[in-house]
Amino acid sequence: xxxxxxxxxxxxxxxxxxxxxxxxxxxxxxxxxxxxxxxxxxxxxxxxxxxxxxxxxxxxxxxxxx
Amino acid sequence: xxxxxxxxxxxxxxxxxxxxxxxxxxxxxxxxxxxxxxxxxxxxxxxxxxxxxxxxxxxxxxxxxxxxxxxxxxxxxxxxxxxxxxxxxxxxxxxxxxxxxxxxxxxxxxxxxxxxxxxxxxxxxxxxxxxxxxxxxxxxxxxxxxxxxxxxxxxxxxxxxxxxxxxxxxxxxxxxxxxxxxxxxxxxxxxxxxxxxxxxxxxxxxxxxxxxxxxxxxxxxxxxxxxxxxxxxxxxxxxxxxxxxxxxxxxxxxxxxxxxxxxxxxxxxxxxxxxxxxxxxxxxxxxxxxxxxxxxxxxxxxxxxxxxxxxxxxxxxxxxxxxxxxxxxxxxxxxxxxxxxxxxxxxxxxxxxxxxxxxxxxxxxxxxxxxxxxxxxxxxxxxxxxxxxxxxxxxxxxxxxxxxxxxxxxxxxxxxxxxxxxxxxxxxxxxxxxxxxxxxxxxxxxxxxxxxxxxxxxxxxxxxxxxxxxxxxxxxxxxxxxxxxxxxx
Numbered sequence: 001x002x003x004x005x006x007x008x009x010x011x012x013x014x015x016x017x018x019x020x021x022x023x024x025x026x027x028x029x030x031x032x033x034x035x036x037x038x039x040x041x042x043x044x045x046x047x048x049x050x051x052x053x054x055x056x057x058x059x060x061x062x063x064x065x066x
Numbered sequence: 067x068x069x070x071x072x073x074x075x076x077x078x079x080x081x082x083x084x085x086x087x088x089x090x091x092x093x094x095x096x097x098x099x100x101x102x103x104x105x106x107x108x109x110x111x112x113x114x115x116x117x118x119x120x121x122x123x124x125x126x127x128x129x130x131x132x133x134x135x136x137x138x139x140x141x142x143x144x145x146x147x148x149x150x151x152x153x154x155x156x157x158x159x160x161x162x163x164x165x166x167x168x169x170x171x172x173x174x175x176x177x178x179x180x181x182x183x184x185x186x187x188x189x190x191x192x193x194x195x196x197x198x199x200x201x202x203x204x205x206x207x208x209x210x211x212x213x214x215x216x217x218x219x220x221x222x223x224x225x226x227x228x229x230x231x232x233x234x235x236x237x238x239x240x241x242x243x244x245x246x247x248x249x250x251x252x253x254x255x256x257x258x259x260x261x262x263x264x265x266x267x268x269x270x271x272x273x274x275x276x277x278x279x280x281x282x283x284x285x286x287x288x289x290x291x292x293x294x295x296x297x298x299x300x301x302x303x304x305x306x307x308x309x310x311x312x313x314x315x316x317x318x319x320x321x322x323x324x325x326x327x328x329x330x331x332x333x334x335x336x337x338x339x340x341x342x343x344x345x346x347x348x349x350x351x352x353x354x355x356x357x358x359x360x361x362x363x364x365x366x367x368x369x370x371x372x373x374x375x376x377x378x379x380x381x382x383x384x385x386x387x388x389x390x391x392x393x394x395x396x397x398x399x400x401x402x403x404x405x406x407x408x409x410x411x412x413x414x415x416x417x418x419x420x421x422x423x424x425x426x427x428x429x430x431x432x433x434x435x436x437x438x439x440x441x442x443x444x445x446x447x448x449x450x451x452x453x454x455x456x457x458x459x460x461x462x463x464x465x466x467x468x469x470x471x472x473x474x475x476x477x478x479x480x481x482x483x484x485x486x487x488x489x490x491x492x493x494x495x496x497x498x499x500x501x502x503x504x505x506x507x508x509x510x511x512x513x514x515x516x517x518x519x520x521x522x523x524x525x526x527x528x529x530x531x532x533x534x535x536x537x538x539x540x541x542x543x544x545x546x547x548x549x550x551x552x553x554x555x
Contacts (some may be wrong), residue, residue, distance in 0.1 A: 008106050011150050016302050023298060025282055030274035033282070033289045039139050040346060043119045043146045047339040050150065054332055059157070 004057045008048055015042040069214050072385025076392055077231060080247045110387050118342070119255055120398040121206025122457055124391055127345055129354025129368035135288025137296035138352070142345050144305040148312035149338040156312060157328040171467070172318040172413040178474040181483035182417050188467060189413040191494055192316040193438070195463035198456040203226055204400040205456075206368070207392065208446065213372040214388030216381070222447055228395065229443045233436045233477050236400040236407075248399075251393035256344060257391045262375065263347025266354045269378060274350060278284040281353050288356065299520035304458070307524045311465030317398070317405040319400055354508065358529075406438050407431035459501060462524035466493035469532045479533055486543045489535030496527035 024039035029037040071082035123141070156324035159174065162377050166177050170191060174184025207228030219227070240338075264274075282289055291298050295510045313319055318461075325331065348371075355370035359377060362369055375387055411431035470486035500523045511519070 005154070008150055008154060009260065010148055015147060016493060019291075019298055019302065023290050025208060025286065028275055028278065031273065031278070033278050035136060035290055036139060036346070036349070039142050040343065043142060043339050046146050046335055050153065050335040051340065054336060057332070059332075064202055 004053050007049055009055050011042060011046040014045065015039065018042070067217070067381075069239070069381040069385035070218070070386060072216050072382060072389040073211070073392060077396075077490075079250070080243050080396055081235055082391060083236075083246045083250070085238055095459070097248030098351065115135055115355045119252065119341075119394060121203050121210070121391060121395040123345055123348055123370055123451045124259070124394050125206050125368045125371055125458065126202070127211060127348040127447070128352035128355065128371040131349050132172055132355050132362065132370040133290070133364070133367035134296060136291050136351065137301060140301050140305050141302070142306075142342055143472070144308040144312070145342045145345075146339040147305060149335045151309055152313055152322075153335045155333055155475075156322050156331040159319075159471075160323065160328045160331070161323060169323060170283075170409055170412065171314065171316050172409055174475075175470070175486070176320075176413070179470075180484040181487070181512070182413075184487050185471055186417065187412045187490060189409040191463065191467060191490060192409055194401050194494075195460045196316060196406050197438065197442055197445070200399055200438065201445045202230070202456040202460075203395045204439075204442055204446040205233070207395040207399075209368055209372065210388050210391040210395070211374065213369060214384055216376070216384075220284075225443060225446050229390075229439050229446075231260075232396060232403070233439045234394075235396060236403045236435050237432055247393060248397045251397050256293055257353075258387055259344050259347045262371070262387075263350040266374060266378065267350050270354055270358055277350070277354055281356055284357055288353070289326045293416065294516060294520065297516065297520045299516065300522060301518045303525055307509050307522050308458075308461045310468050311461050314467045314471065315460075316409060317402045317465075320405050321401065340433075365443040384476045403417040403438060405483075409432040410434040427500070439517040451482060458522075459497075461496060462497045462522070465524060466490050466527060467499065467529050469528070469535055473535070480543070481539045482542055485535040485537075485539030489531045489539040493527045493531030496530050497524065501528065 018038060019035075022035050025033045026036060027034060032040065075453050109294055125136060127141060130141075161180070162168070163174060166173075168174050168177060170189075172185040172189040175188045187478075210224035211224035211227055212219050216222070265279040268312050274379045277288065291301055313322060322331065350372050351374065355374040359373045362373065372384075372387070372391075373530060376384055379387075408431050411427045411434065413553055415430040416427055467490060469491060470481060473481040
């Protein structure tokens with residue numbers, strides 16, 4: 001398992017694995033019920049994680065410029 | 067009346083752009099279908115985004131919130147995870163496709179497994195699975211046209227108008243037209259959806275949190291996953307199933323192949339999840355509608371967004387919303403119809419009629435478009451399913467292609483064409499059986515824990531599929547081996 005693969009698992013674990021604990025209305029965060037907030041939070045975190053993966057993945061450097 | 071006029075202006079603008087973009091290009095099949103594989107990051111992004119931001123998200127997303135509430139969040143989760151998954155899945159597919167000049171998912175299978183029958187089977191599955199999606203878009207179109215006309219045009223007539231518009235559009239434009247319309251569509255939809263999602267809760271409740279509090283007081287069940295039915299087990303299994311099936315959709319698969327380099331996909335994985343957040347605003351609209359336009363039963367929940375808008379805004383703005391809604395149906399439908407046309411022409415028509423005449427193949431591809439459009443029209447008028455139910459059905463079918471595709475990407479693939487063919491056939495048959503008989507895991511195994519019982523029944527089909535694929539591959543491989551050792555050479 002390479003690091004870029006392990007990182008790719010984090011969104012799955014966070015988004016879905018956290019659901020049993022996040023499945024409630026209170027407390028409201030930023031105006032959102034907690035469950036919706038949790039999913040939105042993981043969408044944003046996923047985007048950040050993908051940016052990190054893009055940055056460290058050697059496959060992106062080998063190719064050089066487009 | 068003014069609303070109808072504005073909406074038709076959008077339609078005419080789209081058709082105008084489509085005709086212009088197709089001019090001066092020799093339309094062979096490759097240009098018509100994958101734009102000569104020359105699209106860069108921006109175009110591929112727009113096409114992929116265009117496929118995802120459809121009438122489903124616009125009407126079905128708010129409709130699902132209105133009808134069942136939180137289970138609709140699954141859309142947000144599966145799309146995000148599908149992009150993560152695509153980071154690893156698409157580059158090897160794209161590389162292989164480029165080496166072998168592949169333009170469709172069927173070509174991919176038939177080349178990988180060296181079997182044109184498998185390619186034909188994949189085309190058939192792709193075409194069948196695409197029909198519910200086209201039906202979904204046509205239904206959405208019908209809702210938009212009839213609501214925007216303030217009931218002057220009946221839903222049935224509206225679906226007819228929509229179908230004819232889409233068919234004409236696809237036949238003249240090909241993928242270039244779709245890509246250009248996608249640009250106008252994406253700019254306008256972002257503006258409209260964000261505006262509606264913020265304005266409506268503030269207008270009716272003075273804010274987003276007060277809106278949620280009002281929903282919580284009246285219908286608390288709409289804000290969390292229920293204990294039974296579309297519960298956690300359903301959400302998690304459906305998200306996984308749809309996330310892996312996402313790129314098996316022939317339209318998306320082909321759109322991905324139109325990329326200029328594999329880097330395009332990796333880059334897109336950073337932006338695409340954020341783009342799905344637009345759905346959150348659609349959800350806000352759906353939640354606002356629950357208490358403001360009560361009484362829409364069953365599949366009519368899909369009317370929620372438009373009914374609420376009609377109650378709130380002047381007719382001219384309804385025209386704008388209708389026009390944008392029209393584009394969200396036009397772009398994805400045209401990409402899907404294009405793909406189906408190409409699949410039929412190249413993987414069914416060509417091998418069956420042994421035709422190598424390029425003009426005839428293009429003609430076959432173009433003629434498939436109205437045929438599929440009118441079959442879908444029939445279901446759109448006669449079927450009573452809500453938009454999200456149609457989408458789920460399509461995904462259960464198309465995901466059956468995933469096991470064989472994944473196996474084929476492994477360094478030493480133990481699966482042969484017999485296994486792949488049998489697995490897919492059995493998987494699809496299982497989905498059809500489960501859908502028609504209404505069987506779920508719950509009715510098959512009543513003693514299982516609730517979480518397992520609520521799991522998406524697509525999983526049963528996938529499980530049977532993998533089992534058959536492995537078993538048949540093993541058996542036929544053994545047969546081949548014994549045949550070899552017995553033969554005297």
